[in-house]
Amino acid sequence: RLYDGRPPARVLAGVPLAASPSDRRAVRVAVSEAAGCEVTLVEEPLAAAVGAGLDVLDPRPCLVLDVGAGIVEVVAISEGNVVDAAALQLSATTGLGLAAYALEGVVDMTAGLVRRLPALRSRGLLVTGGGAREDLLLRRLRGTLRLPVEVAAQPQYATVRGLMRLCLQPSLASGLASAAH
Structure with missing residues (x-):
């Protein structure tokens, strides 16, 4: 109320x-x-992208990886719409970060989206969610994708x-x- x-x-x-x-x-x-x-x-x-300050109405696609507790979603957003996406449902999470299988799955899923939409390279990757600051994930993403990877300010919010x-x-x-x- x-x-x-x-x-x-x-x-x-x-x-x-x-x-x-x-x-x-x-x-x-x-x-x-x-x-x-x-x-x-x-x-x-989409809400995470807005909360991180991205201009989601920009016609140039942006790439957002939202690393939540039970689901990880990577999306390409252009002109306010999700133009492509992939998701990985996690069976369990721990306070220690993503399990090895999940980490590789997230990196592979994100790389697949970048391969399908090469225009995503121009704006880099923004990572949001509670798992956004996981150092090993960020290193693997940067090494595999070879594009700028940024973490949103206070990504969990x-x-x-x-x-x-x-x-x-x-x-x-x-x-x-x-x-x-």
């Missing part, structure tokens, strides 16, 4: 790009019931920061949310 006791008119909720239609419906229903208002879904990698920014820019949020179904 807002400070004056009224429910908000609309809430933004992040969903993984790889979320199924039934997962998206479940999130929409749960958040709507909790908030008592309309819910707009925004794909988390990029998605939430992006959702907050989108709340303040409803027209941008509406455009990005349409892609989230």
